[in-house]
Amino acid sequence: MSPPNSAGYVTDVAYVPGFYPHLAPKALRHVALLNRIQPPAVADGFKYLELGCGLGRTLTTLAAANPRGSFVGVDLNPQHTAQIARDIEVGGLSNARIVTSDFSQLPDDLRDFDFITLHGVWSWVAPDVRADILRIASERLAPGGLLLLSYNAMPGWAHLQPIRGILRQYAALRQGDSVQRARDAVNYLAYMRDQKAKYFVDNPNAAAYVDTIRGQDPRYLAHEYLNEHWTSFYFADVAGQFAEAGLSFVGSLPVHTNFWDLCVAPVFHDLFRTTTNRLVTEAHKDFCANTMFRWDVYGKQPTFLPDVAARLRAADDLWYRNPKPGVQLPITVNLGVVNSTVDGGLYGTLLGMLSGRGMRMSEIIADPRLSSSTDLEIAKAVDAGVGMQLFEVLSGPSLEIDRTVAATRIAMPSAFNRAILAGEMFGGRGVPLASATSGSAITIGDLDAAILTTWLEGGSDDLAAGVDALMTKHERVINHEGKPITDPAERRSRLASACEGFRGNVLPVLEEQGIVIREG
Numbered sequence: 001m002s003p004p005n006s007a008g009y010v011t012d013v014a015y016v017p018g019f020y021p022h023l024a025p026k027a028l029r030h031v032a033l034l035n036r037i038q039p040p041a042v043a044d045g046f047k048y049l050e051l052g053c054g055l056g057r058t059l060t061t062l063a064a065a066n067p068r069g070s071f072v073g074v075d076l077n078p079q080h081t082a083q084i085a086r087d088i089e090v091g092g093l094s095n096a097r098i099v100t101s102d103f104s105q106l107p108d109d110l111r112d113f114d115f116i117t118l119h120g121v122w123s124w125v126a127p128d129v130r131a132d133i134l135r136i137a138s139e140r141l142a143p144g145g146l147l148l149l150s151y152n153a154m155p156g157w158a159h160l161q162p163i164r165g166i167l168r169q170y171a172a173l174r175q176g177d178s179v180q181r182a183r184d185a186v187n188y189l190a191y192m193r194d195q196k197a198k199y200f201v202d203n204p205n206a207a208a209y210v211d212t213i214r215g216q217d218p219r220y221l222a223h224e225y226l227n228e229h230w231t232s233f234y235f236a237d238v239a240g241q242f243a244e245a246g247l248s249f250v251g252s253l254p255v256h257t258n259f260w261d262l263c264v265a266p267v268f269h270d271l272f273r274t275t276t277n278r279l280v281t282e283a284h285k286d287f288c289a290n291t292m293f294r295w296d297v298y299g300k301q302p303t304f305l306p307d308v309a310a311r312l313r314a315a316d317d318l319w320y321r322n323p324k325p326g327v328q329l330p331i332t333v334n335l336g337v338v339n340s341t342v343d344g345g346l347y348g349t350l351l352g353m354l355s356g357r358g359m360r361m362s363e364i365i366a367d368p369r370l371s372s373s374t375d376l377e378i379a380k381a382v383d384a385g386v387g388m389q390l391f392e393v394l395s396g397p398s399l400e401i402d403r404t405v406a407a408t409r410i411a412m413p414s415a416f417n418r419a420i421l422a423g424e425m426f427g428g429r430g431v432p433l434a435s436a437t438s439g440s441a442i443t444i445g446d447l448d449a450a451i452l453t454t455w456l457e458g459g460s461d462d463l464a465a466g467v468d469a470l471m472t473k474h475e476r477v478i479n480h481e482g483k484p485i486t487d488p489a490e491r492r493s494r495l496a497s498a499c500e501g502f503r504g505n506v507l508p509v510l511e512e513q514g515i516v517i518r519e520g
């Protein structure tokens with residue numbers, strides 16, 4: 001391929017910004033704890049490195065949400081790192097630093113990290129670059145540190161892998177930058193599918209997947225498919241390589257993937273009940289769930305926590321909270337493969353207890369309302385409840401808001417959040433706003449971002465008219481059932497109900513997480 005590249009990686013076009021909550025220190029720490037591994041302590045500060053941080057939206061947002069941490073991002077693409085340097089400056093992030101470097105030439109002072117993360121890198125780089133990453137993991141993660149690695153997984157990619165080969169070969173025949181080539185290649189793929197090329201006839205899932213690709217941002221497609229190296233991996237092979245580098249498998253994200261009964265149909269449960277080797281069950285789980293993508297957490301010289309008391313001694317600074325007070329049981333959730341139903345008993349009590357500001361695990365366990373359950377039963381129910389999205393994990397207690405008093409004037413104290421809101425408001429993506437309470441971010445939609453901007457600037461009087469004016473200024477349409485609304489009265493009425501939704505559902509969350517405060 002002709003576009004400039006480093007070790008076969010696309011560098012002629014910038015990537016797309018994205019915030020990935022699985023990279024948050026609190027997420028890694030919770031996965032460690034629920035798997036009985038001691039996480040790094042964070043109260044007195046910690047060191048965090050993101051490898052291949054792209055446009056840095058995750059890095060900078062996490063730095064804003066974790067002021068006690070010191071964050072470093074590394075990327076070889078100077079377009080990416082220049083943008084991150086601007087975001088760091090505008091957001092006033094004194095705890096974030098960006099380094100333009102290939103992984104093979106990392107500055108010497110980047111070491112002893114409590115957390116190392118890399119998302120969207122491992123499957124897309126050359127074997128030599130993966131070797132560099134393993135070396136960094138082995139030499140620069142502190143003992144007891146945690147590493148998060150995401151990658152395209154087998155067997156989920158098995159029937160789609162041929163698509164990538166054809167895309168890349170066709171793109172190589174075309175002119176222009178990587179975005180143009182990716183666009184041309186996707187159109188060619190759709191043509192082959194529509195003309196009933198036999199591969200697509202024989203693989204209907206692959207035929208349907210063409211529409212997924214067509215809907216994706218071409219900058220994403222260029223970075224996803226046009227690199228010289230692109231590989232999907234079996235879990236066992238990756239775990240083997242990290243074991244050689246001195247890191248052990250700890251667990252995975254999302255949280256439900258740590259509970260095999262939440263991801264594997266009951267008919268397969270026998271193997272999981274009788275096999276205690278986690279490396280074996282992970283591989284079989286991927287087969288039962290046809291896993292396409294994995295987010296794995298590895299630890300260096302991890303300390304095993306034998307019981308709940310040891311867990312509480314190791315770390316009791318995460319807060320667990322029910323974000324939807326008033327939720328009624330039974331609840332059935334489907335996290336991809338299996339329906340899991342939660343009904344009454346322990347969960348009924350926990351849902352009530354954890355509404356409000358949330359509680360630490362020691363407080364939950366000591367609560368007299370749960371005296372008939374053992375410590376282990378309680379801890380497991382809370383962790384599995386997080387997996388089923390009944391509870392959220394926070395870095396601190398949620399703020400208590402008097403919902404009976406309507407907010408009028410509001411402010412957003414973080415300079416970083418103000419810059420992100422202004423820059424991303426009509427970006428067509430969610431807008432992640434950093435929260436020190438959650439240690440992560442709350443992502444709001446485009447329209448909610450426009451409502452928040454209007455309210456911050458002009459108060460809540462006649463909010464819908466203000467949002468209408470802002471959207472008109474930016475030439476934004478409002479769609480209903482996929483079609484733009486042209487009638488002004490209908491447009492205003494839709495905006496009025498969107499503003500009501502924001503007032504009732506979004507603003508309280510932003511207040512509880514300390515992103516927005518009331519003034520006056």
Ligand SMILES: C[S@@+](CC[C@H](N)C(=O)[O-])C[C@H]1O[C@@H](n2cnc3c(N)ncnc32)[C@H](O)[C@@H]1O
Nearest residue numbers: 009052053054075076077101102103119120223
């Ligand atoms: C697919 S992007 C993912 C970006 C980011 N982690 C995200 O998910 O938004 C991969 C990133 O890794 C960087 N990268 C690839 N090979 C690299 C290398 N050898 N050294 C440093 N960075 C590299 C690329 O420039 C790109 O920004």
